[in-house]
Amino acid sequence: MSACEDVRMALGAHILGALDADEAVLIEAHLATCPECRAEFDQLRMITVLLAKVSEEDIEQAASPPHAVLDRMIAASAKRHRVHRLLLGLAASLVAVVLAGTAWLAVDTSQEAATTAAGAPEARSAPADAAQRDQANSGRSLTSPSESPLLKQDEPAPPDRTVPVALTGEGGGVRAKLKLFPGDEGTTVQVSISGVPDGTSCRVTAIGMDGTRSPAGSWTIDDADYHGGPATFTGHTELTMERIRGFDIRTATGKRLVSIPYTR
Amino acid sequence: MSPAGTADEQLIRTLFDEHAGSLYGYVLRLTGDPGKAEDVVQETLLRAWKHPDVLTDRPVRAWLFTVARNLVVDHHRARKSRPQETTDEALAVIPADDELERAVESWGVADAIAALRPEHRAVLLETYYRGRSVKEAAEALGIPPGTVKSRTYYALRALKLALEERGLAP
Numbered sequence: 184m185s186a187c188e189d190v191r192m193a194l195g196a197h198i199l200g201a202l203d204a205d206e207a208v209l210i211e212a213h214l215a216t217c218p219e220c221r222a223e224f225d226q227l228r229m230i231t232v233l234l235a236k237v238s239e240e241d242i243e244q245a246a247s248p249p250h251a252v253l254d255r256m257i258a259a260s261a262k263r264h265r266v267h268r269l270l271l272g273l274a275a276s277l278v279a280v281v282l283a284g285t286a287w288l289a290v291d292t293s294q295e296a297a298t299t300a301a302g303a304p305e306a307r308s309a310p311a312d313a314a315q316r317d318q319a320n321s322g323r324s325l326t327s328p329s330e331s332p333l334l335k336q337d338e339p340a341p342p343d344r345t346v347p348v349a350l351t352g353e354g355g356g357v358r359a360k361l362k363l364f365p366g367d368e369g370t371t372v373q374v375s376i377s378g379v380p381d382g383t384s385c386r387v388t389a390i391g392m393d394g395t396r397s398p399a400g401s402w403t404i405d406d407a408d409y410h411g412g413p414a415t416f417t418g419h420t421e422l423t424m425e426r427i428r429g430f431d432i433r434t435a436t437g438k439r440l441v442s443i444p445y446t447r
Numbered sequence: 448m449s450p451a452g453t454a455d456e457q458l459i460r461t462l463f464d465e466h467a468g469s470l471y472g473y474v475l476r477l478t479g480d481p482g483k484a485e486d487v488v489q490e491t492l493l494r495a496w497k498h499p500d501v502l503t504d505r506p507v508r509a510w511l512f513t514v515a516r517n518l519v520v521d522h523h524r525a526r527k528s529r530p531q532e533t534t535d536e537a538l539a540v541i542p543a544d545d546e547l548e549r550a551v552e553s554w555g556v557a558d559a560i561a562a563l564r565p566e567h568r569a570v571l572l573e574t575y576y577r578g579r580s581v582k583e584a585a586e587a588l589g590i591p592p593g594t595v596k597s598r599t600y601y602a603l604r605a606l607k608l609a610l611e612e613r614g615l616a617p
Contacts, residue, residue: 195599201574201581227603231575233610236553237560239576242568244472245554246561249481252471252489253463259493260455382517384490403490403518435486436525 186213190220198228262400262419347373348424352432352443359432359441360413369421372399376432376441377413379404384435389420390428397422399430455496462492466511468561469554473512477519487522491515506614512551552615559609567602574599 190213196202197210214221347362357378364371374387386401400418420427429444467488474484491514495501501510560568573584574595581599585592610616 192593192597192600195601195603196574196581196596198603199571199574199599201579201584201595201599203580203582227607230603230607230610233556233615234560234571234575236549237557239572241469241472241553241557242560242572242576244475245468245557246568248463248467249471249485249488252467252485252492253460255489256459256463256493256496257456259489260459260496382521384518384521403494434525435490436522438525 187217187220190214190217191223194220194224194227198224198231348445350430350443350445352430352441354441357432357441358413359443361430361443363424363427363445365424366419369419370424370427372418372420372430373415374418374432375413375415376404379414379440383440385416385440386433386435387416387418388431388433389422390430391422391426392428393426395422395426401435458499459492459496462495465558466508467492469558470511470515472557473550473554474515474519477516478522483522487515487518490518508551508555508613509548512547512554516547555613555615556610559606559613559615562609563602563605566598567605570595570598571602571606 190210193202193206193210197207202210214224347364350361350363352359352361355378357376359374359376362373364373370389372387372389376385379385381404384401384403387399389397389399391397397420399420400416402416402418404414427445429442431442432440434440470491471484471488474487475481478484478487491511494514495507495511501507560571563571569588570584573579573587574581579587581592581595584595588595590598607616
């Protein structure tokens with residue numbers, strides 16, 4: 184092993200002041216005469232400036248992140264996906280309603296056309312008229328919303344619930360609009376809020392008829408969320424529409440920003 | 448779990464592994480409250496996850512530490528609005544901008560050391576932070592003095608690379 188190699192191996196301990204005095208003197212003597220080892224020494228020595236900026240506790244902290252937070256973050260991201268899937272499902276059922284409605288109109292129109300066209304030569308034949316009326320009625324009943332297999336499959340809610348319920352609440356300069364969408368596992372809540380400072384953490388809570396408080400999600404108002412209009416957020420509560428008395432939106436520290444009653 | 452969920456989970460784990468330890472340490476110093484520090488770390492990292500653009504076009508560390516500090520300040524302001532609590536002490540811990548820069552740097556150093564191989568980290572802890580000689584460190588770690596020396600040298604070289612990767616080269 185050459186003198187340089189011996190010195191290099193001891194350089195770290197020398198820089199950190201861990202060599203005994205005799206050995207340190209030998210290393211210094213070599214550094215005074217060897218530019219290469221000197222350059223390496225100068226480079227590594229700079230690191231001690233940074234080492235001095237942290238404590239052993241800091242290093243232990245950095246090496247042991249709080250794992251409970253990881254679990255909560257993964258749960259939060261999964262929840263977000265569940266809400267997205269619910270909304271996608273809802274959008275699909277709305278499309279189904281529109282398609283079914285269109286089909287119904289198409290059948291209805293063709294029936295009328297048939298009546299008009301076929302009616303001309305046999306205009307005075309009462310039994311034929313009656314038969315055509317029956318046919319028209321049966322055609323109508325086949326495509327009525329309550330009987331459509333498409334609707335039965337995709338939209339269990341009665342027709343008056345396919346339109347989201349809109350609620351508003353106002354107070355102290357804060358204005359919130361909520362849209363409620365019924366779902367299989369509760370209610371999806373679309374919130375748009377204005378009058379809340381950027382950076383505020385908001386928690387939406389659904390309040391049940393029996394006083395139950397069910398969290399519907401939390402988010403932080405972010406400049407990027409505003410897009411020139413109110414900030415919007417979509418959450419989900421386990422409470423079904425019938426069981427909801429209202430909502431409140433609070434900051435992360437529990438200060439109430441606004442209450443939104445569900446008046447029926 | 449859908450493929451999108453898996454990719455999201457992967458990003459969350461990466462964010463957590465790279466930043467959660469030092470971010471938590473930083474926030475804990477500001478708040479002194481482990482529960483609140485966990486909440487702030489969670490909120491900060493979830494924001495980074497929801498806005499992945501912030502991870503590409505600016506120094507991630509500075510962004511995360513700024514968001515975390517702002518969340519702490521918000522908590523503090525909310526507390527201040529409640530009259531029953533005095534806040535002079537709490538006010539003293541809210542850092543100024545240059546303190547934030549120093550925190551980003553020093554927690555980056557802590558991360559770089561934490562990311563070293565365990566045997567490298569161990570010799571640095573013994574020789575530098577506990578002030579032990581090569582002989583004392585060899586006894587504490589149960590390895591020959593020559594190994595303490597060479598490991599200390601390689602640990603410093605590895606640390607230099609880790610610091611350069613983090614933009615913290617001296």
